[in-house]
Amino acid sequence: MIEPIKPKVLAVRLIPNVAPDFAEKLGLTGYQRSIGMITADIDDAAYVALDEATKKAEVEVVYAKSFYCGAARASGPLSGEIIGILAGQNPAEVRAGVDACIDHLENECFFYTCDGGKTAWFPHTVSRTGSYLSKIAGIQEGEPLSYLIAPPIEAMYGLDAALKAAEVTMKAFYGPPTETNFGGGLLTGSQSACRSACEAFQRSVIDVVENGLNY
Numbered sequence: 001m002i003e004p005i006k007p008k009v010l011a012v013r014l015i016p017n018v019a020p021d022f023a024e025k026l027g028l029t030g031y032q033r034s035i036g037m038i039t040a041d042i043d044d045a046a047y048v049a050l051d052e053a054t055k056k057a058e059v060e061v062v063y064a065k066s067f068y069c070g071a072a073r074a075s076g077p078l079s080g081e082i083i084g085i086l087a088g089q090n091p092a093e094v095r096a097g098v099d100a101c102i103d104h105l106e107n108e109c110f111f112y113t114c115d116g117g118k119t120a121w122f123p124h125t126v127s128r129t130g131s132y133l134s135k136i137a138g139i140q141e142g143e144p145l146s147y148l149i150a151p152p153i154e155a156m157y158g159l160d161a162a163l164k165a166a167e168v169t170m171k172a173f174y175g176p177p178t179e180t181n182f183g184g185g186l187l188t189g190s191q192s193a194c195r196s197a198c199e200a201f202q203r204s205v206i207d208v209v210e211n212g213l214n215y
Helices: 020-026 043-056 091-107 131-137 152-165 191-210
Strands: 003-005 009-015 034-040 059-066 082-088 111-113 122-126 145-150 169-174 183-188
Touching (some): 009 091, 034 043, 043 059, 043 082, 043 091, 043 122, 043 145, 059 131, 111 122, 131 145, 145 152, 152 191
Antiparallel strands (some): 009 034, 145 183, 169 183
């Protein structure tokens, strides 16, 4: 039985007026005076949620990094698997972006499992990209993406199946090991093609999980 693994937001902070030295290190533009910071226990879901924030508010993702080894070996109770930073012109815009990010994490972006959480995968269709994922994938804002992540062999097997199942092209490849020892990629095409790619990816991951030595 396939079950969702829902991410948890662990900590959030807003800085209305960033110190100039800090702003310089973050690469903020002259109009970006405020930032919002968020940590969560699932990194890929958070990347998608940060992208969603750029569609719901006048904000930009200026920093987003996964932590090595993942949430199970986090450096502290509020570290999780990722830190993301949104920047905007004023606190109101940043707060709106953070709120959108949290809402998307809690209601839209889930990993899935079929073996009680021992294996997890992320077969997520982004119907319309924002500025962050568009830049990473090298596509126009508003184009669809298949965001596909799984453990190493499941990810590689699943990516091949996804590319063969639909009219999609790979725009980013995350060869294992990533910081969290997973792998995957970003595929683009029509919305229906991206959904089909996600479905093929999921079927292939489940096949490996259930029949690991049946080659």
